[in-house]
Amino acid sequence: MQLGWIGLGQMGLPMARNAIKAGHTLTVYNRTRSRAEELAHEGARVASQPSEAAQNDVVVTMLADDAATEEVVFGSHGVLAALQRGGAHVCMSTISVALAQRMTQAHREAGQIYISAPVFGRPEAAAARKLYVVPAGPQDVCARLQPLFDAVGQRTYYMGEEPAAANVVKLSGNFLIASMIESLAEAFALVRKYGVNPQAYLEMITTSLFNAPVYKTYGGLIVEDKYEPVGFKMALGLKDVRLALAAAEAAAVPMPVASLVRDRMLTGIALGRQDADWASVARIAAENAGL
Amino acid sequence: MQLGWIGLGQMGLPMARNAIKAGHTLTVYNRTRSRAEELAHEGARVASQPSEAAQNDVVVTMLADDAATEEVVFGSHGVLAALQRGGAHVCMSTISVALAQRMTQAHREAGQIYISAPVFGRPEAAAARKLYVVPAGPQDVCARLQPLFDAVGQRTYYMGEEPAAANVVKLSGNFLIASMIESLAEAFALVRKYGVNPQAYLEMITTSLFNAPVYKTYGGLIVEDKYEPVGFKMALGLKDVRLALAAAEAAAVPMPVASLVRDRMLTGIALGRQDADWASVARIAAENAGL
């Protein structure tokens, strides 16, 4: 496929690289141009503006947050103005449901197509083409985009015609991780107070009931009480929980565990730990137990 | 081994049967004698009193709760009075930390040994010898008991010299399940409100991040909104969360997610659902979202 690709950060760069490897032709744009140049050596064409990347049938955006996405889409030299009628904008970033809804409408009014296709996985998973891709939007368009999704991920989960549904799913997934961290944090605080060896405890739960990678990964961080190097920053974790709560509020869904996790992360940030891994909420649970 | 076995309920009966199959010699006691007679056909000797079962080197108790255990241990014709010096009482029930500590001391004062060895798994797992056994107590005694644990479970996790530690681990495990149910409940309420297909959502989370049996089991119940036949009653779930909170309070460990789950279950009970599966807290989350 001929693809525009906007955003070459920790996630975007390895994903774009995999798209190239899979045989797609990319025109890439990144605010910091040097990262785009890297891909030039691998066959990408480097664009000077988002609009230049958008002059393709399909343009992918993979950016840090709502603000960056809004600027690239609605700003001058932006995607919305440059994309041709019938062209598709595939937004793979973790953004708010409200922004997804706004882009859905704006692209529709411009005779274009908007697809949300957020991904699950850390940078290592992106590099290894092990992401999980969660697209939503017109089904035929998503079907045509399958080669793109296959190029960056190990499996695709289509979530229906309404693009924002995919963003809700992504945010709910991050909420599930955050709530799991908090629950583990409380469980570890409890068993440690009774003298249980944390490593033995982790071994037990992750080889019996909770035999899932996330339990092993985050449980391991909690056992070692080691939150650097950072996989996912507390400040970003809070952002995603906040976006989940905003989506929930818009639909009148009370989520008390999400509220509780948000308060924990706010405590972490108030204590100056915004740059630690979000698993460090476990340290707050331990401190509150006098550990 | 020569074993006394007290308690032949939904869990105790298949466990005792597996112990017999593994070659151990059992003297069994059950309040409702007919269940003990069943095992007589398989080679067990039937006792008329707990004290009779306790006249072995090792006596196992597998009873419903603290009250039943207290009666069998401290009551007249009870285990404590009948067990010989040096004999071991292995309590495999889910009981309070406080009772485990009380039995530890009482048996010690009587020159006996007390072991906590609670198990994870439902009756089907008990029948299939797939339980996870979590013993704690004097290490040499637990080592000698390994053939017993092997007879009823698929794996043993030793949790240290202090018997009550095993009970804390068991209660924390049930707390982790309860908190997972609540988190799933909130996530499903959210995505359903945005029109996501619940089955597709479940497929996504349980084949990517949360690829663990408990997520599949409980997620499946939530998707079908079907809480009968009952795997684990709300009233029992509340009991275990209460015991976890009591253990936490005794050690000054705040567990806000446990508190929240307790309040949910209380709501379920106030609404008359004490006999529904504890996964039905998901219905409360859905109702609170107007679903």
Place this chain on the structure above:
Amino acid sequence: MQLGWIGLGQMGLPMARNAIKAGHTLTVYNRTRSRAEELAHEGARVASQPSEAAQNDVVVTMLADDAATEEVVFGSHGVLAALQRGGAHVCMSTISVALAQRMTQAHREAGQIYISAPVFGRPEAAAARKLYVVPAGPQDVCARLQPLFDAVGQRTYYMGEEPAAANVVKLSGNFLIASMIESLAEAFALVRKYGVNPQAYLEMITTSLFNAPVYKTYGGLIVEDKYEPVGFKMALGLKDVRLALAAAEAAAVPMPVASLVRDRMLTGIALGRQDADWASVARIAAENAGL
């Protein structure tokens, strides 16, 4: 004083009327002009645009929310463009801290002065000149505005040089009321379940420990389980708690009771009670207790 006055709703109209009665000269603007005409009979001049009302030394805005305030201030024919250098904009509405900060900066850049002066009290209190006024901003300006505050309220509480501080105080006050309602709701659910007469209970708490008007008012509503006519709508209550939480998040302050109250109100809205009095969260507490 010569005053512009924008906003003649349930609160704004009686406040403006009291300002006229106190001898101030008002140029009034209201989107629905008929309400402005009412005041014409009492001596006010009617403006056709916000900008016309802003052509005074001081212009007061008393509007429903952020959106209405933003339009009147930043819109075409708005306050910001029309107010003279050195003029003061006194915003008495309950708005977000973020908007107060934005107006502070915008007016400063335009050589104007911005004052936040939100009020506590319902429409009846506004009519009776019984409001509590909470101004913040440059102290000398607030001192000069004292005759205005005296015209509408019974007492003024100056909260410092930073205008947004007054908005935080206002939001925190509404949070305190909301949390009191929730606590009362839980207490009533508890005592009712034990057969206590709710009226006798209310009499007890409001003549002993909690001898304050808000406890009597809201306790009375809860005892009668009567949430109409509506004093303050659930939807508006949720808005204010949300604004308090947003201010708290911006300053990294976890407020778990506020989170909990927010979730309760979301439940109320999901159940279709957005137009009931916010005291009806007590009905949710009662329902959750099976009452």
Place this chain on the structure above:
Amino acid sequence: MQLGWIGLGQMGLPMARNAIKAGHTLTVYNRTRSRAEELAHEGARVASQPSEAAQNDVVVTMLADDAATEEVVFGSHGVLAALQRGGAHVCMSTISVALAQRMTQAHREAGQIYISAPVFGRPEAAAARKLYVVPAGPQDVCARLQPLFDAVGQRTYYMGEEPAAANVVKLSGNFLIASMIESLAEAFALVRKYGVNPQAYLEMITTSLFNAPVYKTYGGLIVEDKYEPVGFKMALGLKDVRLALAAAEAAAVPMPVASLVRDRMLTGIALGRQDADWASVARIAAENAGL
């Protein structure tokens, strides 16, 4: 009246003294006899055993907690065995609902009458005869006891025929205070982060909406961040919230604010502050906000 009086602690001593001053004839018992001797100078007869004090028509118990009350009532030389048929036991302590129910039944079976009559107020209020008395039990008996209640308190609130109802009311009152402290704590953390003067804030809320003594008392402690000398210890506060939650659980009443307050107090205790005033939960709220 001829009264037996058991318990001369911080509350019991001034209450008993006021009973003597009001003309009642007391036989007093206290575990530490020296405190009883104090009252001998004021006309009381000193008993050597609870049973001796119970040899009156009416015996009052005013003890620290459930354990002390149980010992005095059910122990050897206890009230239950010594009180004559038709005699009344008036328990004024803050005890569990479960114990009140147990005593109700035990006294009934012994042909005696049990009355719960807990009080609101600190030791100073007890000395000044300013307590609020909350009796429940057979109405005619409570009516006959009015001279006793008048001797120790400023007002009596009868709560019905079921004694335990009075205990529920007492516990719910302490819950309301605890939740008020937590709400104030969060409000203060918020406004302080925005530079509001805490003293000015307290003046504002306690002269407008929350013009009640408890807000002034506890708000003042929070403003000064001074939790010594101690009015009511954190550990005792936690005990009462725990008893409220236990009563609520027995009646299937979820009380999420009570759960939250309990977790805060547990944190305080984990941090070694069990002997500080319970208002020091405000310090936790401040610390969690980075203050």
